[in-house]
Amino acid sequence: MSAATAGQGAVLSGRRVVLGVGGSIAAYKAASLARLLVGVGAQVRVVLTGAAARFVGPALFAGLTGEPVATDLFEPRTIDHIALARWADAGLVAPATADLLARAALGLADDYLTTWLLAFPGPVAFAPAMNHRMWEQPAVRRAVATLRADGRHLIGPVYGPLGAPGEGEGHGRLAEPEAIVAALASLLAPRAPTRFAGRRVVVTAGPTREPLDAVRFLSNRSSGRMGFALAEALRDRGAAVTVVRGPVALADPPRVRVLGVETALEMREAVRAEATGAAAVFAAAAVSDWRARAVAPGKWKRGGAAERTIELVANPDILAELGRDPQGTVLVGFAAEAGGDLAEARRKLDAKGLHLIVHNDVLHPDAGFEVETNRVTILHRDGAVAEVGPLHKRAVAEAIVDAAERWLPE
Ligand code: CTP
Secondary structure, three states: OOHHHHHHHHHHOOOEEEEEEOOOHHHHHHHHHHHHHHHOOOEEEEEEOOOHHHHOOHHHHHHHHOOOOEOOOOOOOOOOHHHHHHHOOEEEEEEEOHHHHHHHHHOOOOOHHHHHHHHOOOOEEEEEOOOHHHHHOHHHHHHHHHHHHOOOEEOOOEEEEOOOOOOOEEEEEOOOHHHHHHHHHHHHOOOOOOOOOOOEEEEEEOEOOEEOOOOOEEOOOOOOHHHHHHHHHHHHOOOEEEEEEOOOOOOOOOOOEEEEOOOHHHHHHHHHHHHOOOOEEEEOOEOOOEEEOOOOOOOOOOOOOOOOOOOEEEOOOHHHHHHHOOOOOEEEEEEEEOOOOOHHHHHHHHHOOOOEEEEEEOOOOOOOOOOOEEEEEEEEOOOOEEEEEEEEHHHHHHHHHHHHHOOOOO
């Protein structure tokens, strides 16, 4: 058993999980999920929607879990939804279809699963799976935003091959069952009294965008996911979180203060103002190192020119500036490096005056930009080193916040 699964076992062992399965081709993966959950010691009761039961049968789940399976609200032998809501410690809806997300967001109670969701007051995570065009629909975005605002958790979806032949790849694939179990474990992990409770923290996230002319800019691939996951982890530990973020495609994390900026200079101003008196700063933004010396007021015209030279000047290093004037704030940096060598991360830790730095190898397929998972190495200023992942970014965020707590005064 790896360290990660041992940790999940400790969290999930003996926990009572309702696994709600929606009607997607990915429903077959719910069987692996049920097996993994049972494997780490959870008690699992499965609820199938009517559509799910057309993809996978109740006998499969009854066999895997040793527990009764619910499908029909009006089936007299089925345990009633109120009793099942009392029984459960947590809910996991996987795969969650667009239809299921919409019904849950509206608070409908038109089948067993949605009725159970309404009756259950505890933590629930949804792991969506659908065609990427469906995932991008405004109606689906609204449902997801509502669920998040209601305190529900989302795990994935991830980018990858989609279910049906010829469907291709896209952002809509169900997160891998192992990653879902890891994320659920981190959601349910008992939070020791945390030093971050009541403290003010700042998180930078996403890329910055440096204009070249009226329509063009210089930027990078940062999605903002790692910063948002950190912000949510800190929020859930009771910290007052301010996120300073560049332009990202993701919806802002609920129940945190978000300051949107565009350029590195704007990010610097916002961070400087917010960092004063803050307990910690987590610099997860991929700040553009350069900006154009002069921004053309209009649009560059091609005008037959075969070449164009852009003169760049260095942006200030926001984190290093804080490190030069530390004021007792715990400083956490990120080092996105192409390769596994930690020397460069250690150099940045020293040069920027940080307490810890999170190294990630952006060449690794399950780490870095634009993916849901991350694997990182956390380097402390006193030489301590910890490897984390590959795990869902939220689980990685929990490990980073744990590491930062070490440096926070009582
Ligand atoms: N950082 C920052 N301001 C900058 C550049 C980086 O605050 N202008 C922060 C990042 O948020 C990150 C850390 O410094 O936490 C390291 O960023 P990175 O881009 O990896 O390092 P650089 O110092 O820019 O080095 P290089 O790009 O040469 O690898």
